[in-house]
Amino acid sequence: xxxxxxxxxxxxxxxxxxxxxxxxxxxxxxxxxxxxxxxxxxxxxxxxxxxxxxxxxxxxxxxxxxxxxxxxxxxxxxxxxxxxxxxxxxxxxxxxxxxxxxxxxxxxxxxxxxxxxxxxxxxxxxxxxxxxxxxxxxxxxxxxxxxxxxxxxxxxxxxxxxxxxxxxxxxxxxxxxxxxxxxxxxxxxxxxxxxxxxxxxxxxxxxxxxxxxxxxxxxxxxxxxxxxxxxxxxxxxxxxxxxxxxxxxxxxxxxxxxxxxxxxxxxxxxxxxxxxxxxxxxxxxxxxxxxxxxxxxxxxxxxxxxxxxxxxxxxxxxxxxxxxxxxxxxxxxxxxxxxxxxxxxxxxxxxxxxxxxxxxxxxxxxxxxxxxxxxxxxxxxxxxxxxxxxxxxxxxxxxxxxxxxxxxxxxxxxxxxxxxxxxxxxxxxxxxxxxxxxxxxxxxxxxxxxxxxxxxxxxxxxxxxxxxxxxxxxxxxxxxxxxxxxxxxxxxxxxxxxxxxxxxxxx
Amino acid sequence: xxxxxxxxxxxxxxxxxxxxxxxxxxxxxxxxxxxxxxxxxxxxxxxxxxxxxxxxxxxxxxxxxxxxxxxxxxxxxxxxxxxxxxxxxxxxxxxxxxxxxxxxxxxxxxxxxxxxxxxxxxxxxxxxxxxxxxxxxxxxxxxxxxxxxxxxxxxxxxxxxxxxxxxxxxxxxxxxxxxxxxxxxxxxxxxxxxxxxxxxxxxxxxxxxxxxxxxxxxxxxxxxxxxxxxxxxxxxxxxxxxxxxxxxxxxxxxxxxxxxxxxxxxxxxxxxxxxxxxxxxxxxxxxxxxxxxxxxxxxxxxxxxxxxxxxxxxxxxxxxxxxxxxxxxxxxxxxxxxxxxxxxxxxxxxxxxxxxxxxxxxxxxxxxxxxxxxxxxxxxxxxxxxxxxxxxxxxxxxxxxxxxxxxxxxxxxxxxxxxxxxxxxxxxxxxxxxxxxxxxxxxxxxxxxxxxxxxxxxxxxxxxxxxxxxxxxxxxxxxxxxxxxxxxx
Numbered sequence: 001x002x003x004x005x006x007x008x009x010x011x012x013x014x015x016x017x018x019x020x021x022x023x024x025x026x027x028x029x030x031x032x033x034x035x036x037x038x039x040x041x042x043x044x045x046x047x048x049x050x051x052x053x054x055x056x057x058x059x060x061x062x063x064x065x066x067x068x069x070x071x072x073x074x075x076x077x078x079x080x081x082x083x084x085x086x087x088x089x090x091x092x093x094x095x096x097x098x099x100x101x102x103x104x105x106x107x108x109x110x111x112x113x114x115x116x117x118x119x120x121x122x123x124x125x126x127x128x129x130x131x132x133x134x135x136x137x138x139x140x141x142x143x144x145x146x147x148x149x150x151x152x153x154x155x156x157x158x159x160x161x162x163x164x165x166x167x168x169x170x171x172x173x174x175x176x177x178x179x180x181x182x183x184x185x186x187x188x189x190x191x192x193x194x195x196x197x198x199x200x201x202x203x204x205x206x207x208x209x210x211x212x213x214x215x216x217x218x219x220x221x222x223x224x225x226x227x228x229x230x231x232x233x234x235x236x237x238x239x240x241x242x243x244x245x246x247x248x249x250x251x252x253x254x255x256x257x258x259x260x261x262x263x264x265x266x267x268x269x270x271x272x273x274x275x276x277x278x279x280x281x282x283x284x285x286x287x288x289x290x291x292x293x294x295x296x297x298x299x300x301x302x303x304x305x306x307x308x309x310x311x312x313x314x315x316x317x318x319x320x321x322x323x324x325x326x327x328x329x330x331x332x333x334x335x336x337x338x339x340x341x342x343x344x345x346x347x348x349x350x351x352x353x354x355x356x357x358x359x360x361x362x363x364x365x366x367x368x369x370x371x372x373x374x375x376x377x378x379x380x381x382x383x384x385x386x387x388x389x390x391x392x393x394x395x396x397x398x399x400x401x402x403x404x405x406x407x408x409x410x411x412x413x414x415x416x417x418x419x420x421x422x423x424x425x426x427x428x429x430x431x432x433x434x435x436x437x438x439x440x441x442x443x444x445x446x447x448x449x450x451x452x453x454x455x456x457x458x459x460x461x462x463x464x465x466x467x468x469x470x471x472x473x474x475x476x477x478x479x480x481x482x483x484x485x486x487x488x489x490x491x492x493x494x495x496x497x498x499x500x501x502x503x504x505x506x507x
Numbered sequence: 508x509x510x511x512x513x514x515x516x517x518x519x520x521x522x523x524x525x526x527x528x529x530x531x532x533x534x535x536x537x538x539x540x541x542x543x544x545x546x547x548x549x550x551x552x553x554x555x556x557x558x559x560x561x562x563x564x565x566x567x568x569x570x571x572x573x574x575x576x577x578x579x580x581x582x583x584x585x586x587x588x589x590x591x592x593x594x595x596x597x598x599x600x601x602x603x604x605x606x607x608x609x610x611x612x613x614x615x616x617x618x619x620x621x622x623x624x625x626x627x628x629x630x631x632x633x634x635x636x637x638x639x640x641x642x643x644x645x646x647x648x649x650x651x652x653x654x655x656x657x658x659x660x661x662x663x664x665x666x667x668x669x670x671x672x673x674x675x676x677x678x679x680x681x682x683x684x685x686x687x688x689x690x691x692x693x694x695x696x697x698x699x700x701x702x703x704x705x706x707x708x709x710x711x712x713x714x715x716x717x718x719x720x721x722x723x724x725x726x727x728x729x730x731x732x733x734x735x736x737x738x739x740x741x742x743x744x745x746x747x748x749x750x751x752x753x754x755x756x757x758x759x760x761x762x763x764x765x766x767x768x769x770x771x772x773x774x775x776x777x778x779x780x781x782x783x784x785x786x787x788x789x790x791x792x793x794x795x796x797x798x799x800x801x802x803x804x805x806x807x808x809x810x811x812x813x814x815x816x817x818x819x820x821x822x823x824x825x826x827x828x829x830x831x832x833x834x835x836x837x838x839x840x841x842x843x844x845x846x847x848x849x850x851x852x853x854x855x856x857x858x859x860x861x862x863x864x865x866x867x868x869x870x871x872x873x874x875x876x877x878x879x880x881x882x883x884x885x886x887x888x889x890x891x892x893x894x895x896x897x898x899x900x901x902x903x904x905x906x907x908x909x910x911x912x913x914x915x916x917x918x919x920x921x922x923x924x925x926x927x928x929x930x931x932x933x934x935x936x937x938x939x940x941x942x943x944x945x946x947x948x949x950x951x952x953x954x955x956x957x958x959x960x961x962x963x964x965x966x967x968x969x970x971x972x973x974x975x976x977x978x979x980x981x982x983x984x985x986x987x988x989x990x991x992x993x994x995x996x
Contacts, residue, residue: 069981072983072984074980074982076983077986077987077990078913080909143900144900144905145900147899147900148900148901174934174938177937178931181930184912185926185930188913188915188926189923191916192913192916195917219920
């Protein structure tokens with residue numbers, strides 16, 4: 001389809017962000033918001049068109065497009081080009097990104113009370129950079145978008161968060177910059193040593209491969225660890241996770257949705273694209289470590305989740321815990337586990353965005369996110385309660401809801417994994433199974449504390465969901481149910497990716 | 508016969524050193540004019556200087572560059588490499604002239620004098636690129652240093668003389684060190700020309716007989732003057748004080764012209780020695796890395812914009828030295844590209860400081876407060892320039908950083924730790940620039956009068972900010988140019 005251009009898909013939000021920031025653009029909140037919503041809707045439909053015309057039987061990348069300036073490609077003499085392409089996995093991530101931005105804009109109205117122009121332009125800048133991360137075919141282009149995404153994140157957290165948000169945002173940004181330097185370091189070495197092996201100066205991700213014995217083992221290990229460090233902080237994994245609940249508890253409600261829906265997926269994507277695809281040999285060696293790390297992630301942050309005071313922190317830890325399943329699935333090194341891992345990433349983005357939408361409704365009404373201040377809200381907000389119940393059940397992984405299939409696939413994949421440490425694999429699968437009940441514990445604890453216990457006096461006059469909020473939540477619930485009932489509709493799109501990556505792994 | 512000889516000399520002049528010749532004419536004109544023209548014509552001086560520089564810039568097209576053109580019995584060399592640097596110096600000089608408005612307004616009676624010294628600095632920097640032996644190199648660098656001292660004496664301010672005096676004394680000491688190193692080299696191989704010396708060392712390397720320690724020692728002595736001019740680590744103490752004491756246009760001059768001159772000359776010196784002394788590579792890498800870390804850490808605690816720019820110059824020179832010391836054609840071209848980006852970002856930053864100064868403010872971070880609400884375009888342009896200096900994504904600074912660090916990465920395992928430390932240092936530097944940006948976005952209650960009529964400084968600010976974005980997009984062309992120049996080195 002000639003009208004489907006990735007360049008437009010990625011750079012249209014950037015252009016809109018610039019247009020909104022122009023002084024000539026009306027500084028009237030209704031106009032800005034309407035413009036943003038209309039644009040986001042069209043952009044979502046445009047992204048859906050990519051999905052419609054996508055040929056999932058094709059192997060490799062499709063919709064390839066190069067950004068040229070008057071016929072010149074970017075940094076040709078360094079082997080770096082501004083090429084964009086999609087495969088099944090990234091296509092789904094792209095559609096998900098545009099969808100979550102749309103959801104966020106529908107929730108933003110009640111929470112964003114000042115600096116409207118800056119807010120909407122930053123949201124679109126973030127969207128543009130995240131799409132760039134997913135679509136970039138070139139390693140350094142990926143890095144450009146990777147760093148670019150930090151700027152809107154900083155502003156979104158610091159400008160509309162609570163009084164402590166500024167400090168947390170600064171801390172996160174500086175830590176990310178430092179960790180990005182490790183990533184950059186790894187990229188530079190990889191770039192050059194690929195040149196030394198193949199004698200072609202290129203940074204194209206598809207052609208990079210460290211899978212040969214020409215280099216000393218410690219060297220490959222060094223590069224791998226650099227990449228791993230760069231990505232695990234974004235996912236986030238235990239040990240590098242403290243920024244996430246910290247920021248989430250201080251940011252404004254719509255920003256929570258953006259962070260949980262967009263930012264975490266980039267880390268998972270990086271792990272798959274670089275650590276798995278470029279360093280298959282090292283990934284095999286690291287797989288048991290990652291498996292255990294994933295398990296620790298699930299259990300430890302699940303435990304942390306229960307002891308939190310604020311519901312935002314609670315949901316953030318639940319989110320981190322769910323991401324542990326992604327790591328388990330990837331570490332199992334077979335196609336069932338891999339497909340399950342990618343599906344888990346997508347599903348957790350949807351579910352936790354939905355939970356943060358619920359939190360935003362509650363925060364708007366009660367101005368509080370502390371568990372002790374809430375309780376029994378189900379009596380005054382029945383619609384909200386029932387919709388949340390669906391989402392919570394989905395988060396636990398009940399059948400016919402979105403999370404059931406991926407968790408099943410991850411655990412099956414782990415169980416039948418071909419790793420050398422068979423005992424570890426079996427034990428891990430069983431612990432993972434038990435961990436589902438842990439997740440049931442903390443999710444239902446959250447639900448009980450907010451909606452079921454005694455209703456405080458000051459909340460007796462709360463209103464139920466407005467039509468707009470109800471429609472947003474209903475849409476999310478419909479997605480959750482639809483993908484739970486027919487999961488193959490989504491798995492079939494990216495099945496070919498797993499076979500490509502696992503072929504490289506030669507398992 | 509005499510006529511024939513005259514014409515021959517004239518042809519040589521045009522094909523090899525025409526730009527220098529034009530500059531000499533304009534310097535002489537400036538000196539004569541400073542005697543005869545009184546203060547009414549002070550504005551003319553700027554236009555004369557601009558005219559001279561543009562004429563010299565045009566005349567570079569007359570130069571014969573391929574193959575290498577020698578003149579004056581081989582004492583003066585021209586090739587693509589030198590012409591690249593000469594054009595860079597002249598463009599830089601053009602911008603700096605436009606920035607010099609304050610200087611000639613404050614000292615109307617000495618306006619022509621100022622520009623004579625200014626142009627002579629450019630002239631000697633250009634001659635230094637063309638030098639083929641150590642003696643003429645020393646003379647050119649020393650004359651460049653002299654014009655810097657003279658320019659600094661134009662600075663206004665009560666304690667500026669005192670601050671600058673330290674620079675003068677240290678400068679005298681390091682040029683003596685250069686001479687000492689040069690005499691050692693001469694004692695070693697009885698030659699002063701680059702070519703002869705490198706031939707000597709090539710022969711000595713074949714016969715395994717060169718005295719390593721003496722060579723390294725003399726090289727260190729000679730490098731001292733370069734390190735001093737670039738503000739690298741053992742000699743970086745003068746930098747912030749001198750910049751603080753200097754007027755803004757002179758600060759801009761000091762952070763551009765000597766840097767270009769040193770990085771044009773350094774490869775020539777290093778090419779002779781560096782292949783024979785591996786320890787020197789490591790020593791230079793250490794110096795570079797220590798400068799990067801120390802400079803960016805010191806920049807964190809500064810409140811004066813000029814001092815921040817001084818430390819920034821020191822750190823950027825350190826990054827370039829790290830790129831240079833691994834020494835290959837690839838790394839040399841990356842250094843040239845980095846230099847190119849740094850120069851324009853640096854001029855833009857100084858232009859921003861000058862605009863600030865002209866609007867009646869001082870140069871501390873406090874004076875930047877609330878500017879976003881009064882001068883949004885100024886703030887955006889300054890932010891782009893600072894982002895480029897910090898080497899972040901959508902500007903040419905990122906491309907330059909990527910290029911230079913990839914050059915370090917491909918030079919071997921031994922440099923990887925240095926690369927890592929340098930990368931961490933750049934993050935610290937990002938925070939130092941971030942403090943400046945944050946200050947401009949701070950809210951301020953009192954309404955401040957912001958009044959700027961200086962077209963030229965603002966024009967340069969916007970032009971540089973625009974160039975940062977444009978060079979990022981069309982970086983490929985400039986990289987090819989740098990590779991060409993480096994290849995002909």
